[in-house]
Amino acid sequence: xxxxxxxxxxxxxxxxxxxxxxxxxxxxxxxxxxxxxxxxxxxxxxxxxxxxxxxxxxxxxxxxxxxxxxxxxxxxxxxxxxxxxxxxxxxxxxxxxxxxxxxxxxxxxxxxxxxxxxxxxxxxxxxxxxxxxxxxxxxxxxxxxxxxxxxxxxxxxxxxxxxxxxxxxxxxxxxxxxxxxxxxxxxxxxxxxxxxxxxxxxxxxxxxxxxxxxxxxxxxxxxxxxxxxxxxxxxxxxxxxxxxxxxxxxxxxxxxxxxxxxxxxxxx
Numbered sequence: 001x002x003x004x005x006x007x008x009x010x011x012x013x014x015x016x017x018x019x020x021x022x023x024x025x026x027x028x029x030x031x032x033x034x035x036x037x038x039x040x041x042x043x044x045x046x047x048x049x050x051x052x053x054x055x056x057x058x059x060x061x062x063x064x065x066x067x068x069x070x071x072x073x074x075x076x077x078x079x080x081x082x083x084x085x086x087x088x089x090x091x092x093x094x095x096x097x098x099x100x101x102x103x104x105x106x107x108x109x110x111x112x113x114x115x116x117x118x119x120x121x122x123x124x125x126x127x128x129x130x131x132x133x134x135x136x137x138x139x140x141x142x143x144x145x146x147x148x149x150x151x152x153x154x155x156x157x158x159x160x161x162x163x164x165x166x167x168x169x170x171x172x173x174x175x176x177x178x179x180x181x182x183x184x185x186x187x188x189x190x191x192x193x194x195x196x197x198x199x200x201x202x203x204x205x206x207x208x209x210x211x212x213x214x215x216x217x218x219x220x221x222x223x224x225x226x227x228x229x230x231x232x233x234x235x236x237x238x239x240x241x242x243x244x245x246x247x248x249x250x251x252x253x254x255x256x257x258x259x260x261x262x263x264x265x266x267x268x
Contacts, residue, residue, distance in 0.1 A: 056235035059243055066240070069225055073244055076211045076221035079142040084207040086143070087150025088200045094151060095158030096184055102162060103180040113159070119152030124210045128219035139220030146207045146214075154203050161195035162188050194264040201256040208252045212245045 013021065097104045098112040127148050131141040165188060189196075215223025222241060229238030 052235060055233075056239035058236065059240040060234070060236035061240065065237060069222065069237075069241060069244060072215075072222040072225050073248060075139055076215075076223075077208065077248070079139050079214065079219075079221050080146060080204070080207040080211040083143045083146025083211070084150050084200075084204045086147040087207075088154055088203060090147070091151050091154035091158050092189070092196075094155045095162065098155060098159035099162040099188075100159075102188060103184055113156070116152050116155045116159075119148060120156065124149045125213065125217055128214045128217050132218050137218040137220075142211060142214040142219035142221055145219055146211055149210060150203050150207060153206060154199055157199045158192070158196060161192045161199065164195075165191040197263050198260055201260050205249075205253050205256050209249055212249070 094112060094116070096102060097108055098116060100106070100109045104112075124145055128142055128145040131144040135141050135144065162184075211221050213221075213223045213226075215221040215225070216227050218224070222245065226238055226241045226245075229235065229241060
């Protein structure tokens with residue numbers, strides 16, 4: 001028999017709910033106003049964008065230019081890989097102190113998590129500027145920026161991964177009198193390893209994307225070529241850089257997806 005009943009109507013919002021909805025709408029409108037959102041600018045932008053495209057195509061494929069950009073892209077990948085490796089390795093011991101109920105007390109857990117939260121809240125370009133001041137211009141500053149950004153990313157997720165594992169093996173070791181460090185080394189970390197691998201691969205993808213723009217602030221990599229291209233109105237070269245960045249980032253993401261499936265299967 002066909003159900004002919006009408007769908008339920010939306011419940012009338014309470015006074016508090018109405019005020020919350022109104023506040024959300026006001027905040028949205030305030031955000032658009034502060035962001036300088038303009039329909040006129042959107043409607044007038046296609047001709048300027050078309051002018052940029054016409055001046056940027058075809059991309060600059062001169063051999064000497066491609067060779068220079070190739071080595072800059074190699075430097076970018078070196079920054080990303082080195083920074084990600086440093087950050088991932090350092091994230092493991094840091095995450096052990098951030099994971100609740102593992103080897104440290106609540107005060108240490110909260111303090112380490114707050115530090116990781118602060119690291120994540122600062123953009124990678126800002127970290128790059130800090131390290132440019134600290135160690136000077138060049139790829140080393142970019143490597144340190146990627147490393148600290150990776151620590152903020154992996155440290156938090158590694159800690160969450162260790163908290164989410166099955167507690168059975170840990171409780172069994174506890175019953176035998178094992179210390180917290182023994183439990184972490186023999187049960188928690190091995191059980192979390194598939195999640196660690198997945199998170200580390202995501203961190204590598206993130207590092208590659210971030211490293212492509214660190215050159216904008218003098219931290220090495222191909223970003224400086226992109227900045228120079230736009231500063232000198234050399235749009236064909238800038239377009240070549242954009243295409244190279246897109247190809248490399250997509251290639252790294254494809255490799256990461258393949259590696260994740262090979263190592264840990266379809267799970268996260």
